[in-house]
């Protein structure tokens with residue numbers, strides 16, 4: 540039986556562990572902290588392939604969306620996944636023209652994208668102030684949604700354990716043993732050793748640190764992100780809304796999660812996440828321009844995390860060059876991709892097959 544150690548228990552490690560265990564592999568998951576305690580726990584978690592050219596990367600993300608939807612057949616209910624689509628609008632000339640171009644491309648690629656009238660938007664999201672939209676170009680992406688990543692990771696790991704996998708939290712991998720150029724096992728900070736034919740590096744933004752333990756590299760270009768959260772608010776917002784003012788979505792119990800790229804740029808990895816951050820307060824103010832019902836609210840929380848982005852922006856999935864038996868699964872859009880990557884990676888490691896969709900995304904493109 541193949542012996543696998545999965546390093547990291549975010550959405551990616553959890554998905555990979557589940558599918559490997561299901562395929563009959565002996566799996567041990569080693570997580571430095573807690574399940575979903577890395578980037579997965581601080582993610583906007585919008586499942587989409589909305590603006591992810593070129594075609595191969597778009598298709599990979601569509602496969603991710605479909606794999607999440609398909610879990611409903613397998614699990615009966617998937618309380619971590621919220622469909623219902625997303626809406627977006629563009630007001631100024633440049634943004635309208637970009638949106639038109641994107642929608643044309645997406646429709647040509649058979650991706651669900653429908654123009655809406657302001658009246659249709661009001662039917663979908665009655666709490667949005669028409670004055671915030673005016674005569675904007677409005678689009679509905681019906682197949683998109685969002686995920687509760689920690690709930691998802693927990694569910695996948697429970698399923699993995701039912702299939703025989705072992706999970707160890709508070710078990711940081713500090714050494715990868717390599718003999719004759721081949722991985723033979725790992726050691727943790729607590730001094731435990733685990734033999735392995737394959738180590739699967741699902742350490743997200745820490746993936747390069749883990750690869751170095753095996754004498755290899757996975758070059759990353761990580762980017763920090765800020766999320767602000769409202770207290771429970773009286774709005775019936777139901778889906779991901781990407782307004783020019785602010786991006787927002789429900790986050791359970793009436794709270795809203797808010798994000799904007801220009802707000803990301805105001806924080807660094809060392810910034811103390813606090814609802815008092817001016818950028819967090821500004822996100823709530825901007826969201827209130829769209830949802831007047833939340834006017835005057837202050838953020839309840841702010842969170843900061845680093846996106847695990849391989850150096851050229853695309854996923855890095857496959858054997859890491861320079862050492863046999865070290866396989867990487869590192870990616871931005873990891874929430875969208877997790878359910879598909881879990882299956883695809885297990886097919887490669889357990890089934891010995893090559894998954895064509897992964898071919899453009901091999902870590903070998905970065906060299907040794």
Ligand SMILES: Cc1cc2nc3c(=O)[nH]c(=O)nc-3n(C[C@H](O)[C@H](O)[C@H](O)COP(=O)(O)OP(=O)(O)OC[C@H]3O[C@@H](n4cnc5c(N)ncnc54)[C@H](O)[C@@H]3O)c2cc1C
Nearest residue numbers: 547549550551571577578579582585712743764872873875
């Ligand atoms: C602000 C923000 C918004 C985002 N929005 C979206 C979005 O809308 N849609 C989308 O699809 N994606 C989005 N992402 C990206 C997505 O969240 C990530 O791609 C995804 O969470 C990565 O999951 P992961 O399992 O690879 O990493 P992580 O969740 O970080 O998991 C890695 C785990 O490895 C563990 N680890 C690290 N080193 C070791 C070690 N030595 N030994 C043992 N364990 C170790 C860590 O503790 C961690 O738990 C966003 C990210 C951010 C920050």
